[in-house]
Amino acid sequence: MDIVNIGSVQFKDRMSGELSYIVVRVVDNSIGIGISEESSGDAEVFFDTEKCELIIEWLSTALATARTISAR
Numbered sequence: 001m002d003i004v005n006i007g008s009v010q011f012k013d014r015m016s017g018e019l020s021y022i023v024v025r026v027v028d029n030s031i032g033i034g035i036s037e038e039s040s041g042d043a044e045v046f047f048d049t050e051k052c053e054l055i056i057e058w059l060s061t062a063l064a065t066a067r068t069i070s071a072r
Helices: 049-070
Strands: 003-012 019-027 030-037 041-047
Touching: 041 049
Parallel strands: none
Antiparallel strands: 003 019, 019 030, 030 041
């Protein structure tokens, strides 16, 4: 099994104020995203490259939308 850790970040959740953590890694040919909140526990999901591209597209759209709202 090939595992490559891509990155991780700890941050304060903007809605709950809770300390949270995200990790991105590759396991074999799947992309994994793990999310952890201090009081809510952990979840890690893995997708194929097509789903990852779709998620990137959605996140890019969400980022542009949030920036537009911030600029008002």
